[in-house]
Amino acid sequence: MDLRLDALSVVVNGRTLLRSLSLDVPGGRIVGLVGPNGSGKSTALRCVYRALRPTTGTVWIGGDDLATLTLRQGARxxxxxxxxxxxxxxxxxxxxxxxxRTPHLRGNRPLSPGERDRCRRVMEQVDVLHLADRGVLALSGGERQRVLVARALVQEPSVLVLDEPTNHLDVRHQIELLSLLRRTGLTVLIVLHDLNLAAALCDLLGVLHDGSLTAYGTPREVLTTDLVRRVFGVEASVVSHPLTGDPQLLYSLSPSTTTERTFS
Amino acid sequence: MRVSPADRLPADSAPPASAEPERTGQWFGSPTGLTLTVIALAVILAASVLVAIGLGPAVIPPDETARYVWAALTGGAVSADDFTTYQIIWQVRTPRVLLAVVVGAGLSVVGVAIQAMVRNALADPFVLGVSSGASVGAVTVSVFGVLTTLGVYALSAGAFLSALAACALVYLASYTRAGLTPLRLVLTGIAMAYGFQALMSVLIYLAPDGEATSTVLFWTMGSFGAAAWGSLPLVSAVVIAGVVELRRHSRSLDVMALGDETAASLGVNTAGLRGRLFVLTSVMTGAMVAVSGAIGFVGLVMPHLVRIVVGAGHARVLTVAPLAGGVFMVWVDLVSRTLLAPRELPLGVITALVGVPVFITLMRRRGYLFGGR
Structure with missing residues (x-):
């Protein structure tokens, strides 16, 4: 199912968090949102999962204006x-x-056997089945994150929205989670901080800067030395991944490579 | 449900292929374990009620108590010799013990709801300023003699009305465009409570006699001393309706505990739900405070105790909490009126004396986690 953000603007207490953001997420594709802290990535996502109502603009899910659906309908x-x-x-x-399963169930109706089966399958998929009877408060950050992914998948959505899901995950679980996202075939809008993971995962990347979309396209089109310097204020060399051909960034720690040269 | 695996029956008849077959099927709590807990608590509650009705300055054995209660319920005959005993049992102790059941159940359930509503482990039914608001009304009635047309119910009515007024004030003061946010609600409630207490102090200071002081003690520490049949129906109806209504929302309460953002993504409108819960818990608390004063600690601790036994899911917690709270309050009231008889200890003293050590022991022993620590 297509997800389309149409001229979304969000103003909270006089501050503009999002400026007329338009973005197409084609059905079954994974679109990443990257950008520095405070650039409006989470704000955009919050409009999609209904935690925030955009000041102006529309979120289209398939042919439906999200604002015309009830919270429950949206959550399905x-x-x-x-x-x-x-x-x-x-x-x-x-x-x-x-x-x-909450959006699919009326009131306190218990889960059907089929739904419990689905829970079990999904938990196996994200490798938390062995934790089923454990309390969530005693889990490690990574385990908890996987549990939440399981909860989202159990919801049987057509569109999945994730705000930095790889936080707290070690490398193996990061890779596993992102490959799982690929396998689900869902329409995915994801915020990632790690530009290399984003480049490897996403079909399309949107770059947000001060609440506006400054670039949108394939990772190869978007991730250029120039853009990374302009948006993130960081010097990076862009190379091709030797196996996959995805663009990957190599950073240097000093503010710019030229200063480094003067020191050496 | 946090019960040992032996207590559980598999929820599914066909165990799926899994690395740990003995663990599968235990998810989603076991209805059997819950049923057993409920039955056990119901039996304990009935027995506690009978024992508590029999005990007091005149001790009456449970079988005789049961006979008198049976006679009263069925309209059976009681001999003239037994009439005084019958009067004590039916007119004095029975309404008092039943009131203890109702208020204990109600406070526990409201505690559960409020802790979920403001997402705070330390919240109790009085954190939103209801009890101090009620006290202002009660003191106003006793000092200035308003509402005298209501006779013996003047005090309760004054307390109830001012409790609701206090809630309305807290609601309006904490309401923003984003709805009721948990922290704002708690902070407003606490601030308002201080204000109401100050107001109450002024009223007592202005009072012509010491009457107001004892009224204040009653409201702040709680007592069932004023219990009579007349005070039961309203509070019972409110509490029962409240428990039923809250239980209907148990899944929403679960979702709300995950946070407002997550709740929105699961299709639950927390702003609306929080508003409805606020009204519901306020009316329940107001009705209870009006008949028994503000009995502290029960609404804070019973939710935690129940969660330790049955886990955090609200469907189970809200099923067990009323029974557990009822049992607890019956015994607290019994201790309060028998320990230093004929003097009565305030209920708040007993709830703290009994509850605190029990709570701390349980919390240490079971590795209970709240807020991840």
Whole structure:
């Protein structure tokens, strides 16, 4: 299912967080949003998973204006992994995953056997099945993140929105999670900080800077030395991954390569 | 459900192929374990009620108590010799013990709801300023003699009305365009509570006699001393309706505990739900404070105790909490009126004396986690 952001603007307390953002996420594709801190990435995502109402503009899900759907209807199509994920209550892993069925269930109706089966399959997929009866508060950051991914997948969405899902994950789990996203075949809008992971994962990349989209295209088109310097203020060399051909960035620690040269 | 594996029955008849077959099927809690817990608690509650009705300055054995209660319920005859005992049992102790059940159940359930609503482990039914608001009303009634047309219910009515007024104030003061946010709600409630307490102090200071002081003690520490049949129906109806309504929202409460952002992505409108919960818990708390004063600690601790036993899921917590709270309050009231008889200890003293050590012991022993520590 296509996801389309159409001229989204968000103004909160007089501050413009998002300036007329338009972005097409074609069905089944993975689109990454990158940009420095405070550039509006999370704000854009929050409009899609309904935590925030855009000041102007429209989010289109397939042919539907998201604002015309109820929260429940929206949640049956769009699942999210938000950044704020603290809970004080020690639910078991299985309970948290099962809550992903909430938009599909009326009131307190228990899960059907088929739904429980789905929970079990998804938990196996993201490697948290062995934690099913553990309390979520005792999990490591990585385990917890995978549990939340399981919850989002159990929701059976057509569109998946993820805000830095690789936070707290070690390299292996980062790679596994992102390859899992590829395999799901869902329409994915994902915020990533790691530009190299983004380049390897995403079909298309959008670069946000001060609430505006400054570049949009394939990773190869978007990730240039010039753009990285302009948007992130960092010097980087762009190379091709020897196996996959994806663009990958090599950073140098000093502010610019020229100063480094003067020192050496 | 945090019960030992032996207590559980597999939820599915066909165990899936898995590396740990003995663990599968235990997810999503076991209905059997919950049913057993509920049955056990119901039996304990019934027994506690009978024992508590029998105990007091005149000790009546449980079987005789049961006979008197049965006679009262079925309209059976009681001999003239037994009439005084019957009066004590039916007119004095029974309403008092039943009130303890209702208020204990109600406070526990409201505690569960409020902790989920403001997402704070330290919240209790009185954190939103309801009890101090009620105290202002009660003191106003007793000092200035307003609402006298309501007779013996003047105090309760004054307390209830001012509790609701206090809630409305807190609601309006904490309401923003984003709805009711948890932290703002708690902070406003606490600040308002200080304000109400100051107001109450002024009223007592202005009071012509010491009457107001004892009223204040009653409201701040709680007592079932004023219990009568007349005070039961309203508070019972409110508490029962409240428990039923809250249970209907148990999945939403689970989702709300995950945070507002996540809740939105799961299709739950937390702003609307929080507003409805606020009204519901306020009315429940107001009705209870009006008949028993502000009995502290129960609404804070019973939710935690219940979670230690049955886990965090609200469907289970809200099923077990009313029973557990009822049992607890019956015994607290019994201790309060028998320990130093004929004097009565304030309920708040007993709830703290009994509850604190039990709570801390349980928390240390079971590795209970709240907020990840």
């Amino acid at each position: 199509t769009v699942a999210a992994l938000a950044q704020e994920n603290q809970t004080d209550l020690d639910f078991t892993v299985a309970e948290v995953v099962a809550l992903g």
